Amino acid sequence: MKGMKLYLIGTGILLILYLAAEYYKPKPTDWRPSYLKEDKIPFGLYVLNKEYQSLFPETRIETSRLPAYNTLKDKKRKTSNYLMVAGAVNIDELDYQELVKFMKDGNHVFIAAFDIGDYLKDTLSLDVSSALSYRKKKDIPINFVNPALKAKHAYVFDKGLGDLYFSKLDTSRAIVLGRNEKGEVNFVRYNFGKGALYLLPNPQLFSNYALLSPKGAEYAAKALSYLPQAATTIWDEKNTKGNQGDESLLRVLFKHGQLRWAYYLSIIGLLVFVIFERKRRQRIIPIIPQLANSSVDFVRVVGKVYYQQRDNRDIALKKISYLLEFIRASYRLKTSEIGEELVNGVLLKSNGNEQDIRHLFATIEEMNKPGRVTDHQLITLNKLIEKFYKQAQ
Template sequence: MSGLKKYLIISTVLLVLYLLAQYFKPKPTNWAPTYLSEDKIPFGTYILRQRINDIFPNAEIKKTQKPVYNTLKEKLAGTSNYLIIASKLKIDKLDYREMIRYMESGNNIFISAFQISGVLPDTLKLDISSDFNMANKQEKSGINFTNPALHKNGNYYFDKGVSQQYFEKIDSVKAIVLGKKEDNEANFIQYKFGKGSLFIMPNPQLLTNYNLLKPDGLDYASKALSYLPKAQTIIWDEHFTRPDSEDTSPLRVIFNNPPLKWAYYIALFGLLAFIFFEIKRRQRIIPVITRPSNTSVEFVKVVGRVYYQQRDNRDIAEKKVKFLFEYIRNKYKLRTLDLDQEFKEKLTNVSDADPQTIENLLIEIYHLKKGQMVSDQHLINLNKVIEQFYKQDQ
């Protein structure tokens, strides 16, 4: 087995073993807070999206990735609730102005985010803070609703710091506190605008899959969302959780999956190594190739030496006459069997050779046909008169 085949077989076996090991190993939990409605990871919102109609029966769920201003500019028939769940969001002047108009006409907005920036916190005098302690992630603090009808005896407790955010500063004149931490800090508030309201919760992870799988989490989320009145449409905002333009690269699936990404790198490295070593092994000094020489002259010299050594002048003379007759027959269509006066006159009339040259040519051929011995001088004279005829007949 050649070295190349061994290299390919070993590389293929190692790559297949690695892919199998990566495929069958336990997949680590993805704790990334995406808040996307199709994500089933702990901090996705798949469960909320599937069960939200339990809270709002017959409501149409409409997803949007447009900015708040563009979404609210599209007037919807009937009443609606606008739901925003994200890590952070920024509301500018146009967004805020359209939000005010939207709520004053009888609609409601529910925002749950860790960070809120832009015009909204400045106008409403909001400041969000957290008492999450990285040194003690298991620390829990209770939260509860202020409404006696929703208040739970013993508070709600959640791990992983999902309820540690609170409002460090609020406008106590306009803000209605709907929920508090056990240390009396507000963590769920409401602002009224005309016929509608704005609800703000600084703990979006209370609405994620991780929390809704627990009885306390499901109970708390359903009570918090129950503050929204029944509406014909629920607008599910994904503008702050999904990039404006998704990655369209054909390799996005590979690079988004760590095992596939490393397998891709290994295969690419193996290919580059193979190319490098094959170039090094196969490269040789390019030999100098001489130009092909014209051997026609050498061939003629060899044939000439053979005839010269045999000294067969008659054979040479007969061949030259034979070639001459072939030339005359092909060019002038004359019969060459009888070299009589008629042939001489026809050849003189049709060819460009001098009559004297033709006369000398026929005399030399006549002597050759008489069967006399062909001397060197006779052969030379015959060759000269034939060449002279060719030259004049051009």
């Protein structure tokens, strides 16, 4: 017991020292692309959230953690914008149908994501590729097509922020708004009634890292200027935070590095404790009940022995021997030789079917030949014998 207390105290001290060291050590830059409007990390959207009000001063921001279908269904909206900035956007058929209704009523949808989902790609005939050259590793300049927005010097972003483009595009439906220096399209618009859908495959252009540079802030402002002044902007958080109600204690633990490692250390400590405890204490000796001396158990034991040995020939010969004994006792027939005389005698004195009886004795003759008896042959013999017993009753 004393050793156990020392072990627990030592483990607790080590855990406290580790947590203190983790808490006071310099925090490394978190480069995770979270795209959350409250995150101040490089690829969060804190700056965009703050500056959006200056771009659209009369707009009320409404956050949503529900699919577009649930957000827009049975709600008549006028002069509204729908903003999605995420690594991947999951839009199914129902979401798309509601978004189309939403846009036809005069509203606009702006999607900036690396992956816009298979359904949207198939519906709009789109595909996304990267313009980054791994040999030269040179950042590709990008710019707008509209002369009023086109910069004199193209926008160049490091870390590949603007390298993605639409490698497949239906130009009969899409209106090109931006290209890179190779002429590849990286910003498009689709008109739906009075509204429009804007697609941009580089969401990191709206991150804190991009907006803290003058060129990045200018590009984001021009891209968002295509959206009209609206009474409401629906800021989608379903594709970054998950569905509403998707919160759990473990989700918070795994989000923060210190809490995650504290959780791991606690689990490891418990496992070590359990392992050492198992070695120090004797296992409980189970009580083995005495075997019951009954005929049913005896038959089961014998059956298991035969099954384990897999001697099908021995089993078949014993069943044939019991059958012949039954014929001698019931019909007073000689069974020393199995032939046509014995078969005719059994047919005459039993009520069995002639075809089944002849099949039975043919099988018996086959079993008496040297060679291996398969499971299928043994099962067939057993079925024929049992059928004969039923007919002989």
